[in-house]
Structure formats: C-alpha cells, structure tokens
Amino acid sequence: MERSSERGRAEAAERARGDGEPRMLYLSQIIGKPVHDAAGEEFDTVADLVIYHGTERFPRITGILLRGDRSRVAIIPWEAVAELAPSGIRLRVERRRLSPRPLQPDEILLREDILDNQVVDTDDIKVVRVNDLELRQVGTEVRVVAADVGTRSLLRRLGLEPFVVGVFARVGRPLREKVIPWNLVAVLGGTMTPLKLGISREKLKDIHPADLADLLEELDRDERVEMMTALSDERAAEVLEEAEPDVQTAVIQELPSERASDILEEMAPEEAADVLGELPEARAEELISLMEDEKAEEVSRLLKYAPETAAGKMTTEFIALPASMTVDQVIARLRETKPDSETIYYLYVVDEQERLVGVLSIRSLLTSPPDAPISEVMRRDVISVRPDDSAEDVAGVLIKYDLLAVPVVEESGRLAGIVTVDHLIDILLEKYGPRKIGGGVDLSRRRSSREASRGA
C-alpha cells in the first residue's frame, strides 16, 4: 500500500514536470525499441538517434540508425518518421521505400557519442558523465533538451529508480534529478569540424581561464586537444598558465607543434620557460625554433636559470624608466603602453647600463608635482634579491617588507627581472601543496545563473 502510493507520487511529479508542455522522452527508453514501417511491419530495432550538432540551443533529431545496419552508416532521415514514442518508432513509409543516407560531418550519434560519455557542464564547470538524455517533442520535431547526470538517472537505467527513490523519500532525503539544460552542455572530443570548434568556443567563452584550467585536468586527451584548439591563442595561453605543471606538459605534447609554439608565445616568458623546461630537450628546441625570434631568445635565456631560484621565478616583463623623465612624462607613457596589472605595482628607474638606481610606486607618482623629475621622487635604497637566491628567500623578502614585487639584480647591478606576489603564491603552493588552499571553490554566482537559465 505504502509503496504504491509512493510510486503514484513519483508519477505525479513526473507528470508535473511535463505539465502544459509536450511529452518528455528519455533516450534510454528508445534505444532497442522496435521500428514499424507504414504497413505496420516490425522489421528492426533502434540502435541510435542522430542530431545535427549546430548552433541551435536545443538540437533536433535528424535521423535514426537501425540495429540491423551493421556498418552504422545508413541513417534513416527524420522525415520518414511518423511517431517516436517510448514503445518504439513508427515510420510513415514502407520499408522498401526507405532511402538511407550517410552520416553528415556535423551530425553526431546520441548513444554512441554522448550517452555514457563525458561532457562539460559549462555552468557548474565540471566534467560529468551522461547517464541519460531528455528529449522533447515539439510539433513534428524532437529535440534534445537536457542531459541527466545524477544518481537518479543511473538508477533509472538499472531499472531500480522507483524502488530506490521510494526508499530515499521515506527516510526524508528525496533523491533529486540532476539535469543540465542542453544549452549549457559542451560536447568535446570526436571529429573536429570547423562548426563544432566554433560551437565549443562559444560554449566555453564565458568561463574564467582558471576554471578552464581545472577542466583541462579532468578531460581525456582528445577532449583536451579539442578544447585547446577551440580557444584563441591568447585564451589558450591564459588557460595553460593556470594549469598544473604535468597538465601543461601533457597538453603541449599533444598539440601540433605550430599551435603549441603559438600558445607558448602568448604566455608570459617565465611561464613558457617553466613549461619548456619540463619537456624533452628535442621537443623544447623544436618549439623554441618555431617561436618568433625575440620571444625565443628571452625564453632561452630564462631556461638557463635553475627553476627554484629568484631568476627561475622572475618575470622579465617590468617597467624600467630613465631617471631623466618627469612625473608627467611617466604618466603619459603608462597611459600609452597600458602595462599588465601584475607589473604596474612599481616602476623601476635605471641608468644607461640598465643598472637599477631607484624605485617609484604608483602612489608617489600620483602625489608628486607633475613637473618633478622622477630622480627626486624615487627611493634610492631599493630592496632587491640576487638571481641565484632561493625561491623561498625571495618569498621571505616579499613577506617581510610587505612588497608587491621585488627586483632581481645581477652582480653588475643590472636589473634582470622582478618577482611579483603572484609568483610568491606559486612558490608557497609548491611548498605546501595545492590541496591545502582552495581545493574546490563553489561560486554562488554559478548556482544562480543555472536557476535563471532553467526558468527561461
């Protein structure tokens, strides 16, 4: 008695979900179901459904594949289908009048390529395994509307859903469906057509590079390659900078040389050098030779330093000014060159031999008279480190003097580069392990954006 009433409630909930809307179907219900032709003859079963993987938010089904077709290339066009129901498929033509066609480059097979495979949830920014697909009939068309990824859909496929859901409901912790609306799903891997890459780029475009780097770690090799191929060089470089060292190496190894060197070129020189330092020498040399000369030279120079020293951690992108400039001129120069955020904390003043003579903070620049020469405003007793100082000592200096960056000065007094606080965090992470800090941040904004897109 109790059980059946539970089931009744589950069914009511099921109906409510589709309330006022067209019928909902699950892919798992349809696979293996009989196919009848117009004459009512049952002649085969459903092996797969085909969608056109285009720019539509909810792609429509364009054909079916029959179990009897062992070569898996003959698609029965959707126009020949009269009805798609949980009980099976009815065709509007007779069996012998069917004219199957081959699979098109931008079509994908739902069961083969998506069901049971991994996709990216672009909202929660996670790699998930698809347990089922929700289809919805709209007029004569059937569209994919969502991917089911939760335990409940797993149980449904095992035929255990009513029972287990009932048990959980009784103990007061009902099992919820975990559904990702299809417009938030990115399908990576498989053949990379220009259209498919374009769609992947579009779907990944709002995700922060640091989050993409996390995804990169979870993806399989082919999916990684597609993700990196879909992104622009600059974005791919940002993502790679954020990734773990072993992922960086793996990705650079898997990409074609041209593309790999383009991405390395866009990375900060010290980051590129770190990646190249982990590669086999022949491969590193090949990639450096493909980079533009200036960048290649800089990276090669950085590669000579041991990684755990000040020089190994420094960036060579910093602002160096001659002492003769005035405050006004400096501000005009900054406006013009628009330097990166991490290098603008301090401005370094150098002589003709590139020797460090002073440092200028943005604050002192803004609070000084416009026509004052910077040699009068700058601090001359600059705290600096040597290229071969250990990374930990550098971290110690940054912490002790509360600096945002510390210059690395050679024996001769030449300014070689700077180590910024961003690198300090990397140094600390390497020492204490990434797990301790921010292992998994769930941003609340993601939840709300999902709610919004569901309501829409």
Added chain:
Amino acid sequence: MSFDLPVLRRATRSAAASRFVMFLAIMGPGIVTQSVDNDAGGITTYSLAGARFGYGLLWTMIPATIALYVVQEMAARMGAVTGKGLADLIRERYGVRTTVLAMLALLVADFGNTMAEFSGLAAGGEIFGIPKYVLVPLGALAVWVLVVKGTFRSVERIFLGASAFYIAYIVSGALARPDWGAVARATVVPGFSFRADYVAMFVAVVGTTITPWMQFYLQSSVVEKGITTKEYGYTRADVLIGSLATDVVAWFIIVACGATLFPHHVRVETARDAALALGPLAGRYAAALFALGMINASLFSASVLPLATAHYVCESLGFEAGVDRTMRQAPVFYGLYIALIVGACVLVLLPRAPLIQIMFLSQVANGILLPFILIFMLLLVNSRRLMGAYTNSRAFNAIAWVTVAAMVVLTIALIVAQLLVPG
C-alpha cells in the same frame, strides 16, 4: 613525466644513452603493476607450490610470463592509444548495466584482495613477534597517509623503489643453496601430474598471475602518465620487464621453498609457516628477508588496490573521484576507499572472522570477473574505431585468444577445485 628529464638529457649526449634516460622517465606503470601482482596472496601460493611439489611447478613460470605479457601489453596499448581507462571504455561501449555489474564484482574481489594484503601484513609481523593488533592498524594508517597526503607521482616513485625490495626473495632463494642443475631442468622441461592437489596448485599458480584489477590499474597509470603512441615503445619495454621481473621473483620463491622445505617434507599451510620453516633450513637471514618481503608486498598492494578500485568505480559511474577532492565533494569515492581499508582491516583483526571463507569468496569474484574483463579487453582492443591502426595483429590475436581461453578454463577449474576441497 616530470622526472627532471631535460636536465638528465643534457648530461647525456649519445643517442643510446638518451633513449635509456627516456625509458627511465616513461617506466613505472608496467613494473609497478606487476610488482603489486606479487602480493601476499601470490607469495603464499608460490611458497606452498615450492614446499609441496619442489621444483615440479617451475616450468609454469614460462607460459605464465607469456600470458602476463600478452594481456598487460593490450591494456597498456589501449591506454596509450585511447587516453582513457579500461572502466571508462567499458562504460562508454557497453553501457550502465554491464558497468555496474563489473564494478560490483570488482569491489567484492578487491575487498577480498585488500583483506589478503592486511592478513599478509599480520603474518609478516608475527614472524618478527609484532602482534597484528599493532601492525595492521599502523599499516592501514600508513597507507592512508601515503595516499591522501602524497601526490600520485610521489607515491608511484615510492612504489618503484619498493619494487627493488623484491630482491629479498632472490637472495632468500640463493641462500637456500638449491641444486641449480635440477632447477634449470625443471624450469624448461614441463612435467605434469594428474594428482588432484597438483592440478589445484597448478591452477592457483597460474591464476594468481593475472587478475582483473591489474588490467584496470595498468591502463589507468599509462593514461595518467600521459603516454601516447609516440612513447609507447618504451612502455612496451616497461611491461615486458615488469612481466619478467614478477615471474623471476615468483620463480625464486618456488626455488627457495622447493630447495629447503620440500626435501624435509615440511607441511606448510601459509606463507608464515613457510618463512618460519625456512629459518632452520636456510639460515635466519633467509627467513627474515622472506618476512620483510612479505610486509613490503602487503603494504605496497594495500596502498594501490583500494584507492584504484574506488577510482574506477566512481569514474565509470560518474561520481567525483580523486584524493585532490574534499570528502564533501567526493563522498562516494571516500566512502568506498574508507570502507575497503577499514572493513578489510577490521575483519582481519576480528578474533574469529571467517577469513578463509571471505578470501574464497573474493577468489570466486575474481574468477567470475576475469573472463569477462579479458573478453571485453579483446573486443575493445580489436575495435578499429577505438584503436585505429593499433588493433591486435592476427598472430597476436591468436596468442591472446588462446591465453584468454586458457585463463578462463583455469579460473573455472580453480573455483571448482576450491569448492570441492575447501581451504
């Protein structure tokens, strides 16, 4: 692959040397997997084989090595070509039901295996007079710390170092002063007896070399290491060396027990008996080395097995997994991992636990699972769409199918034999 490769490469200029250094960077998966294969259960089986039948089963080491190599090479190749683990491939190809059944069987089998490791640890400790109530919880804690606090790579390097400890058995074998002529003859000349206990032991020796979980483990570690078809040649060498090393160790265990225990007709039932009996016959050091080897093997396998099992189950069923997640992010993963370790540990420590029956059950689960896993592997490795040009050659397929058929028959025989003669 961050094995300080470039620095090493710069130090070595010749092509041969750089190839060797490349191999050092790639090696690991094959050798580690197969070292874990010589776990407490394996060592026990080989000891008993030597004690009961002398050198009578030595010849099985050659076919066992071939079978081991053939099966493991396929797993490694699938990992390098597809970039995916075996559990993932099974899920993507054969769907939810098959995967759930396979994973349930794997869980049961590996629970038993984990238990076998902890009882191996207990046995090794008792030889030195350390009570199991101290050593087993300590061991479980060590495993937990090593795995949860270390990264996968440092763990793998520790294991690689631990593999060297198997030399203990080679030394034990040499200390036992066998008649090398007789040993050599027995290795190459097959002899067979149809006595029921010989058949049972034969099946056990061959059956312990190929297990379901090691296919999953090897393939995943190849993927984890980022090995592609470009570096695959080195991995094949790694698998070959691993297969050889594993069976050389097994061979020495049989030799050690065959040279000492067999002529004196010492009846041994466990590896502990074997180690204790070795003392007076082959010297104190041989016995101590034997016991140390046992403790090392048990700890080594206990670190790998439960973690790997929790990973495959979660990844193939779509639950979050990995030691870099928190408990709240990956509850199923940690739940399984803890259940395997704590459950096995507690059962081993229970004063009157039906250990033999539970281990038997896990043997049966292993046995039922193995044919399916091997057949899945053969179907997957021969799928053109998955493997492209890297499917099995016709000759390799012939060897592989014969191996699989033989393994299936032997495993069924093992289960039947154990049903008829329990214990």
